[in-house]
Amino acid sequence: MALTQNTVVDTAVTILQQFGLADLSMRRLAKELDVQVGALYWHVKNKQELLAQVAAKLLNTPQLSVNAEDFSAPADAILQLSRRLYLALLPIQDSPEVIEVATAMQVTELAPVLQLRDLLESSGLSTEQARHGQQLLLNHILGSVAFRQNLVQLDVDAPLADGFDWGLQRAVAGLIS
Amino acid sequence: MALTQNTVVDTAVTILQQFGLADLSMRRLAKELDVQVGALYWHVKNKQELLAQVAAKLLNTPQLSVNAEDFSAPADAILQLSRRLYLALLPIQDSPEVIEVATAMQVTELAPVLQLRDLLESSGLSTEQARHGQQLLLNHILGSVAFRQNLVQLDVDAPLADGFDWGLQRAVAGLIS
DNA sequence: ACCTGAACACCGTTCAAGT
DNA sequence: ACCTGAACACCGTTCAAGT
Numbered sequence: 001m002a003l004t005q006n007t008v009v010d011t012a013v014t015i016l017q018q019f020g021l022a023d024l025s026m027r028r029l030a031k032e033l034d035v036q037v038g039a040l041y042w043h044v045k046n047k048q049e050l051l052a053q054v055a056a057k058l059l060n061t062p063q064l065s066v067n068a069e070d071f072s073a074p075a076d077a078i079l080q081l082s083r084r085l086y087l088a089l090l091p092i093q094d095s096p097e098v099i100e101v102a103t104a105m106q107v108t109e110l111a112p113v114l115q116l117r118d119l120l121e122s123s124g125l126s127t128e129q130a131r132h133g134q135q136l137l138l139n140h141i142l143g144s145v146a147f148r149q150n151l152v153q154l155d156v157d158a159p160l161a162d163g164f165d166w167g168l169q170r171a172v173a174g175l176i177s
Numbered sequence: 178m179a180l181t182q183n184t185v186v187d188t189a190v191t192i193l194q195q196f197g198l199a200d201l202s203m204r205r206l207a208k209e210l211d212v213q214v215g216a217l218y219w220h221v222k223n224k225q226e227l228l229a230q231v232a233a234k235l236l237n238t239p240q241l242s243v244n245a246e247d248f249s250a251p252a253d254a255i256l257q258l259s260r261r262l263y264l265a266l267l268p269i270q271d272s273p274e275v276i277e278v279a280t281a282m283q284v285t286e287l288a289p290v291l292q293l294r295d296l297l298e299s300s301g302l303s304t305e306q307a308r309h310g311q312q313l314l315l316n317h318i319l320g321s322v323a324f325r326q327n328l329v330q331l332d333v334d335a336p337l338a339d340g341f342d343w344g345l346q347r348a349v350a351g352l353i354s
Numbered sequence: 355a356c357c358t359g360a361a362c363a364c365c366g367t368t369c370a371a372g373t
Numbered sequence: 374a375c376c377t378g379a380a381c382a383c384c385g386t387t388c389a390a391g392t
Contacts, residue, residue, distance in 0.1 A: 132340035143316025174351025
């Protein structure tokens with residue numbers, strides 16, 4: 001099996017899911033693929049670009065999209081999509097950092113994030129307002145995931161009531177006045 | 178001048194402000210203090226604890242507090258405090274990561290973050306709701322700072338209209354119904 | 355075109371030994 | 374009590390040289 005960009009990214013995803021970002025090093029990745037480190041740089045420009053592609057693999061799945069027609073109001077679709085994103089990212093260690101790298105490079109298109117903006121626009125916000133609303137919601141999703149993952153990591157008893165959903169509802173209520 | 182915990186943390190703050198988190202390594206810090214790396218570990222448990230103390234130094238300043246009596250409504254005090262936090266963190270490279278480390282370890286008390294919660298409570302929210310509202314606002318502040326700093330880093334033209342304040346107003350409006 | 359081998363310039367943390 | 378010297382086990386990236 002020849003080394004391709006796809007197998008590199010896929011293996012990176014697996015390492016991330018199983019061991020977290022701290023273990024996702026170029027050297028570890030090379031070892032997993034039975035290859036020398038330098039070989040990776042033929043298929044991927046650098047680690048940042050690799051992480052962006054990992055983020056795309058994580059988010060660009062049909063499971064993370066929502067059918068606007070299934071909801072009576074756009075606000076409900078927004079809530080649903082946000083919850084799906086939150087729940088999908090929660091079990092993947094350090095996923096917020098990875099997503100942030102991808103959005104920062106912004107060359108990679110993350111479908112659910114774009115849909116979030118679309119839904120905000122179709123709920124009556126202007127293009128610019130929708131972009132800012134998307135920012136607010138994404139900040140809350142990623143921040144809440146990171147916070148929760150830190151609690152687990154430090155063996156602190158996680159409060160049963162999460163706070164994510166409450167904050168999400170208030171944010172959406174504030175956005176769609 | 179003997180090496181103390183305080184000088185170590187202060188030097189760390191300086192490196193962070195001038196060169197960012199990537200340059201704030203234990204080895205670089207030791208070099209700046211004309212000392213061997215191992216010496217640092219006598220004054221600080223590890224790098225994580227150091228970063229938590231750096232965060233405390235950055236945030237626990239009287240400039241980042243607000244006098245509730247100066248405002249007609251608690252909502253205005255919340256807005257003002259949030260803006261001050263945002264503006265204070267913006268010029269410090271990678272400040273969101275540092276603050277996140279500190280809040281994750283939660284042993285360090287960050288005064289402005291606590292005041293945010295107090296203000297939310299005094300605006301009519303329950304203790305639990307105030308905690309969740311604090312989470313929403315902090316997520317937005319740190320997320321927006323990180324986003325802005327990434328734009329600068331990548332030499333993308335930053336949009337003049339920031340989006341932070343718009344999102345902040347909507348969030349506060351949603352929280353204080 | 356694709357990969358190896360080896361180097362460059364770094365990391366955080368530990369710990370015997372010195373003063 | 375406080376610090377040095379040196380090691381351990383790692384990093385990301387580059388690049389001549391091989392096939």
